[in-house]
Amino acid sequence: MTLRAITQTIPALETSDGAGVKIKRSIGQHQNIxxxxxxMLDEFGSDQPQDYIAGFPSHPHRGFETVTYMIEGHMLHEDHLGNRGNLKNGGVQWMTAGRGIVHSEMPQQEAGRMRGFQLWLNLPAAEKMKPAGYCDLQPEDIPEFTLDGAVVKLIAGEVRIDGRDLAGAVTGGSTRPLYMDIQLTAEAAVSLPVDQALNGMLYLYEGSAALRQGAQTQPLAAASASVLGDGDEIRLEAGSSGARLLLIAGRPINEPVVQYGPFVMNSREEIEQTLRDYRDGRLTA
Structure with missing residues (x-):
């Protein structure tokens, strides 16, 4: 096994999206990042209603997938296909925009804390125009396994750990996404496989943790995407207060990316066609 190290740290920047929802954006803060x-990877979290109450009114997407993981709070998803899903504590919504979807994501609370993440996962050219789809995962749908000092929620992907073949709530796909929420107790140390064919990153959102590299450790920066280098394993060590972090990985597509707001295609001409389709009501036809 070859240990992966941190090769780049991308601190999340505070910004806003939708109708003024305050977020922290690491991956995707610029189109070359x-x-x-x-x-894109966004973290949202606030107990101030004015930071989230306006939500994300009806808007279009084409060419990729969104994965929304709610840690605390209540958000309602509705789309033009008639899908309706309540995203609550521990739940996940996996939406495939494909050739086109128009949806809204609106808070169903007027007080209290709302906290979670949204990840944008690209689709290869051959899949960008496939039919839109939607998957609403309840907390009990997401497998959870324990290691010595760790509890891991396996949202997506397949891994083999300690002789166990483990499968997440979502498996397969051309990019083979791996998505874990890892909770470490104080001073815990765990090893996890990350297939060398996948690009990977860690995102620390509670406590403190580091990656072990032989006799040395690399501390993880909080609220930052820590990009992983080559290898097939990571060794995590928690600090004195424990830690919570995301492990996200996927097989690279290695195709051109042209993005215009909520549309992600492979060329400027495809973006222009998408804008015409949206203008003329053909985006979701």
């Missing part, structure tokens, strides 16, 4: 096949 991506990690193939991932286009």
């Amino acid at each position: 991506r990690l193939d096949p991932f286009l």
